[in-house]
Amino acid sequence: MPSHLPPGQHERADFPRFGLTPFKDRFPQQTTRRELLVTGDVTHEVQVADVFEGLPRVEQTSDFHCVTTWSRRGLRWGGVRFADFHAEVVVPRAAPADAARFVILRGQDGARTCMLLDDLLAPDVLLVDTLDGEPLPVAHGAPLRLVAPAHYGYKSVKALCRLEYRHDERSFRPNVFRFMDHLRARVMFEERGRGVPGVLLRYLYRPLIASTVAQFAESMRAHASRPTGGRGAAD
Numbered sequence: 445m446p447s448h449l450p451p452g453q454h455e456r457a458d459f460p461r462f463g464l465t466p467f468k469d470r471f472p473q474q475t476t477r478r479e480l481l482v483t484g485d486v487t488h489e490v491q492v493a494d495v496f497e498g499l500p501r502v503e504q505t506s507d508f509h510c511v512t513t514w515s516r517r518g519l520r521w522g523g524v525r526f527a528d529f530h531a532e533v534v535v536p537r538a539a540p541a542d543a544a545r546f547v548i549l550r551g552q553d554g555a556r557t558c559m560l561l562d563d564l565l566a567p568d569v570l571l572v573d574t575l576d577g578e579p580l581p582v583a584h585g586a587p588l589r590l591v592a593p594a595h596y597g598y599k600s601v602k603a604l605c606r607l608e609y610r611h612d613e614r615s616f617r618p619n620v621f622r623f624m625d626h627l628r629a630r631v632m633f634e635e636r637g638r639g640v641p642g643v644l645l646r647y648l649y650r651p652l653i654a655s656t657v658a659q660f661a662e663s664m665r666a667h668a669s670r671p672t673g674g675r676g677a678a679d
C-alpha cells in the first residue's frame with residue numbers, strides 16, 4: 445500500500461456509500477445472483493448465470509479513491525480477476541470482435557461507465573462479492589461490483605449487471621456532463637475529467653462530499669427499514 449495518497453486526495457476513516465445523488469434512492473432488484481449480460485460487438489450475446497464459476501478466487505487489499513477527493517485505505521476485496529473472466533468466459537462464449545477495445549459497464553441502478561479493455565485487464569481489476577471478509581453489502585454494490593483501484597471510483601460500478609464490448613465509444617453516454625467523465629480516469633495522473641485540469645475539479649467537487657455522504661446514508665437507512673429488510677424485493 446502506498447504511504448502517500450495520490451494527488452489531491454484526502455483520507456477518510458469510514459467507507460461511505462457514495463455516488464451521484466440521483467442514484468441514492470435506486471437499489472438493485474437482484475441482490476443474490478452474480479450474473480452478467482455480455483453484449484455489444486460480440487458474436488453471441490451471453491447471459492452468464494454465475495460469473496465466478498470455474499474461476500480462481502483472489503483476495504486483494506487496495507485503496508479506493510473517489511473523484512471528489514476522498515480516499516479510503518486498505519479495503520479487502522474478494523472475487524475474481526476481470527482478466528480471468530474475460531479470457532475464460534467472455535472470449536470463448538461471447539467471442540467479442542477483435543476491434544472491441546472499449547467496454548461499457550452498467551449497474552442495476554442505471555449507473556454506467558466506459559473503460560478501455562486494456563485497463564480492465566490489469567491484474568488488480570476485480571469482479572467482487574466480498575468486502576473485508578463479509579458478503580458485499582447492498583450499500584457497496586451487492587451482488588457483484590467492479591473494483592478498479594488505479595482509476596477513480598466512478599469506474600468501479602456497483603450492482604454490475606451488463607458488459608457491452610464496443611469497437612468505439614460512440615454509443616456511450618455518460619451519466620454526467622462530458623467534462624466530468626474521463627475515459628481512463630487514472631488516479632495517479634489526476635484524470636478526474638476531460639478538457640478541465642484535475643486540480644480545478646478538486647475544488648469544484650470537495651464541497652459536495654459531506655452532503656452527498658449524508659444523503660446516501662439517509663436513503664440507505666430508509667431502504668433498510670422497509671419491510672423487505674433492504675433485500676431486493678423482486679427476489
Ligand SMILES: Nc1nc2c(c(=O)[nH]1)N[C@H]1C(S)=C(S)[C@@H](COP(=O)(O)O)O[C@H]1N2
Nearest residue numbers: 460461462463467510551555584597601602
Ligand atoms: N451502480 C453504481 N455504481 C457506482 C456508483 C453509483 O451511484 N451507482 N457511484 C460511483 C462512485 S462516484 C463511487 S465513488 C463509488 C462509491 O462506492 P461505494 O458506495 O461502495 O463507496 O461507486 C461508484 N459506482
Ligand SMILES: [Mo]
Nearest residue numbers: 510511597598
Ligand atoms: Mo466517486
